[in-house]
Structure formats: C-alpha cells, structure tokens
Amino acid sequence: MKTRNGADALAALFDGSSKVYAAKGKKLTELKYDGSDEALEELSAVALGPTGNLRAPTVRAGKTWIVGFNEDLYADRL
Helix, strand or coil: CCCCCEHHHHHHHCCCCCEEEEEECCEEEEEECCCCHHHHHHHHHHHECCCCEECCCEEEECCEEEECCCHHHHHHHC
16 A cells, blocks of 8 residues: 655654665665754655655664665665
8 A cells, every 4th residue: 555645744754763864876865863843854855756755665664764765775774
C-alpha cells in the first residue's frame, strides 16, 4: 500500500529522529535532525521530490532515516 506524505506530514513523521541520510543518485546528504524549524526546512529540501511528496524509498532504522536510494548507503547502514 502506498502512503503519500507531503511537507505538512514531515514534522510528525520524523519526530524523535536524530539523523537523516538523503540520497539522490550518487549525491548523499547527511542531516542531524533536531526538530527545529531550520532542520525541518533543510529536511524538506532534500527529502521531498518534485511532486511535493516524500521521496521513495524511505526507510527508518531506529532514530535514523534513509530517504532515496543509494546502493552503497543501504549496504553500509542496513
């Protein structure tokens, strides 16, 4: 089942997270997420796709999230 999450759902979805890895092709961005407005704005910039929805795939492992696909990152973190 597909669940679409946009910018309005990010704060609740990522609440309690500490680190976010956002992959877009070979580019990898690592964010320390603390729930602040600045962190949420930075997260929105790398985690939302052109349609305004959370990019896929998105995986949560404890307090760490991986957004997007990067084979090396998945092999290293999961």
